[in-house]
Amino acid sequence: MTKKDTKSKFQAKLQRPAKPGSEAPLAFVVLPKDASAKLPRRGRTTIEGTINGHAFQATLDPDGQKSHWLAIDEELLDGAGADLGDTAAFEIRSVDKEPEPEVPADLAKALAAWPEAKATWDDTTTLARLDWIHWVTSAKQQKTRTKRVGDACDMLASGSRRVCCFDSSGFFSKGLSAPKAAE
Numbered sequence: 001m002t003k004k005d006t007k008s009k010f011q012a013k014l015q016r017p018a019k020p021g022s023e024a025p026l027a028f029v030v031l032p033k034d035a036s037a038k039l040p041r042r043g044r045t046t047i048e049g050t051i052n053g054h055a056f057q058a059t060l061d062p063d064g065q066k067s068h069w070l071a072i073d074e075e076l077l078d079g080a081g082a083d084l085g086d087t088a089a090f091e092i093r094s095v096d097k098e099p100e101p102e103v104p105a106d107l108a109k110a111l112a113a114w115p116e117a118k119a120t121w122d123d124t125t126t127l128a129r130l131d132w133i134h135w136v137t138s139a140k141q142q143k144t145r146t147k148r149v150g151d152a153c154d155m156l157a158s159g160s161r162r163v164c165c166f167d168s169s170g171f172f173s174k175g176l177s178a179p180k181a182a183e
Helices: 033-039 074-079 106-114 115-123 128-137 142-156
Strands: 010-011 029-030 043-053 054-062 068-072 085-093
Touching: 010 029, 010 033, 043 068, 054 074, 106 115, 106 128, 106 142, 115 142, 128 142
Parallel strands: none
Antiparallel strands: 010 085, 029 068, 043 054, 043 085, 054 068
C-alpha cells in the first residue's frame, strides 16, 4: 500500500482574530483548500512543518468549510520572525502517528470513576479519543460541557467507541470554524 503524499507548500497571510480573548490565538491561518485536501482527515489532524523555516508541530482544527486552520501563538510567531499581517511561507505534512491527546481534567476524573467507560476509552484509537475530547471541549457553556462529560462516559460505558453526535469536520453542523479575521 502506498502512503498518500500529504506535503504542501504555500504562502498565507497571518491574520488576527476579530474577537481576541483568553481562548483566541494571537494569529491564525486558514489553509488553502488544496493543502487541506492532502491531509488524512477533515477533522482535527496533527501536522509538522515550518513557518518561514521555523519548525513546529501543531494540531489543525476544521474550519467548517472543508478546510483546516492553524492557531499561531506568540512563541511560534516570534520563532518564525513574523508579525500579524505578514505573508508567511509554510511547508506542512501530516505526522506519521497522531500524538496521544491530553485528556482534560474533568473528563479524566470522570473516566477514572467509571471503569466501564475507561475500558472502552483505552480500547479506542487515538483519533477517536481526539474526537471525544474535542466534542467535550467545544461546548460553549460549562453546563453543556459537564453534560457532555457525563454523556461521553455513559456512551463509552455502553460500548460506543466513537462519539455519536459530533460532526468533526464542522461542515454539517457548523459547530467548528476558524476565527473571523479582524479587518
